Amino acid sequence: MTILLYDLVGRDASRPFSPHCWKAAMALAHKGLDFEKVPTPFTAVPGVEGGISKIVPVIRDGDKTVSDSFAIALYLEDAYPDRPTLFGGDGGKAMARFIERWSQLTIHTYLGSAALKDIHDVLAPEDQAYFRKSREARFGKRLEEVPAGREAGLATFRASLEPLRSTLSYQPWIGGASPLFADYIVYGAFQWVRIISPFPVLAENDPVAEWFGRCLDLHGGIGRKVPAAA
Amino acid sequence: MTILLYDLVGRDASRPFSPHCWKAAMALAHKGLDFEKVPTPFTAVPGVEGGISKIVPVIRDGDKTVSDSFAIALYLEDAYPDRPTLFGGDGGKAMARFIERWSQLTIHTYLGSAALKDIHDVLAPEDQAYFRKSREARFGKRLEEVPAGREAGLATFRASLEPLRSTLSYQPWIGGASPLFADYIVYGAFQWVRIISPFPVLAENDPVAEWFGRCLDLHGGIGRKVPAAA
Numbered sequence: 001m002t003i004l005l006y007d008l009v010g011r012d013a014s015r016p017f018s019p020h021c022w023k024a025a026m027a028l029a030h031k032g033l034d035f036e037k038v039p040t041p042f043t044a045v046p047g048v049e050g051g052i053s054k055i056v057p058v059i060r061d062g063d064k065t066v067s068d069s070f071a072i073a074l075y076l077e078d079a080y081p082d083r084p085t086l087f088g089g090d091g092g093k094a095m096a097r098f099i100e101r102w103s104q105l106t107i108h109t110y111l112g113s114a115a116l117k118d119i120h121d122v123l124a125p126e127d128q129a130y131f132r133k134s135r136e137a138r139f140g141k142r143l144e145e146v147p148a149g150r151e152a153g154l155a156t157f158r159a160s161l162e163p164l165r166s167t168l169s170y171q172p173w174i175g176g177a178s179p180l181f182a183d184y185i186v187y188g189a190f191q192w193v194r195i196i197s198p199f200p201v202l203a204e205n206d207p208v209a210e211w212f213g214r215c216l217d218l219h220g221g222i223g224r225k226v227p228a229a230a
Numbered sequence: 231m232t233i234l235l236y237d238l239v240g241r242d243a244s245r246p247f248s249p250h251c252w253k254a255a256m257a258l259a260h261k262g263l264d265f266e267k268v269p270t271p272f273t274a275v276p277g278v279e280g281g282i283s284k285i286v287p288v289i290r291d292g293d294k295t296v297s298d299s300f301a302i303a304l305y306l307e308d309a310y311p312d313r314p315t316l317f318g319g320d321g322g323k324a325m326a327r328f329i330e331r332w333s334q335l336t337i338h339t340y341l342g343s344a345a346l347k348d349i350h351d352v353l354a355p356e357d358q359a360y361f362r363k364s365r366e367a368r369f370g371k372r373l374e375e376v377p378a379g380r381e382a383g384l385a386t387f388r389a390s391l392e393p394l395r396s397t398l399s400y401q402p403w404i405g406g407a408s409p410l411f412a413d414y415i416v417y418g419a420f421q422w423v424r425i426i427s428p429f430p431v432l433a434e435n436d437p438v439a440e441w442f443g444r445c446l447d448l449h450g451g452i453g454r455k456v457p458a459a460a
Binding site: 092177180182 | 315319323327328331332336392406
């Protein structure tokens, strides 16, 4: 049976942008499972599957629903053990959590500010109202002011990727010889900004950009099928 | 047969301090292997096992020698597959590399500067001469000047540990429900400074400090048997 993936979108349902939904989409594709995306604007999230989650991604697999990208990956690993592994064992499950926390605290912190206004701009009017209110409360300033430091912070952001860049000098993927969910965790963040914003967060000759390009090619190029923001 | 671990020391052979040698010692203990430390001052490293490595740790296991802490852990995992795992699978091997690069680039960068003069001070005179020359060339300034910013940088350093701190809110060890080599990678850095310097790099109520205390208790408390610098 086809799995449903509730996937965050703005005005254009063909340009899903949520980093966490991309993580889930890549995990489903990695397992080779049939899935169908259900385009879900911000203001539709509370109604997903009768209101089981405040966030997307949510998946429905038969009579089972799961929310949160990491929980979805763990669920898929348990439910489909004969498909390609997402974690490469229990150690990989544990250390993927570290990589998720690093990605969230290092990459998302910068990108979430840098692209905040760009995110707003792709939303439908009712979602823009929700987004402005919730994000202005979170940041304590107007949406328009949040990305102001992105140019000044870019060099520091790029330097903060050095643990990833250095890892990629040892092995082609965070997961080693082939990609694992840990790759999709970090990929999700860069795919988010690629779709939302023309702001060049990575230098073209950065090994991280090269790795990200290979991520876009995975699983039939599902990531690349959504064109970059122009 | 007892494995030999060539272990960096200063004047006091009972206070080995190298972060990388501690990683190897913990890996050997984790596998439950008999091993004997061979105290090795800086200036003795080039003569270890006929000069096979510019760095310690080096281990000799029967007719096999291995240098580099990560390579040692991989060797032990392959050579002793029936002993407790150090990686928890191939995914854990790959992601432990990311954690090593993060630890090296985040933790070692700060601690290596903060404790540089303290390291010098525990060395024997001939090692002090080598250490001063090599480190002053690396830092481009006098040894005494390098730790000058450690007080000013402490809050930023502690904040940079947030990915680890956050991970420990999900699970007791970096390795998940029980420690893996990834824990010993980060432990090695904090054990280094604990033995070398009275400078308080972690706040007492930091979850990272609590985790480090549990690391010190592992494997019969081999880490705690060396008293902290006073």
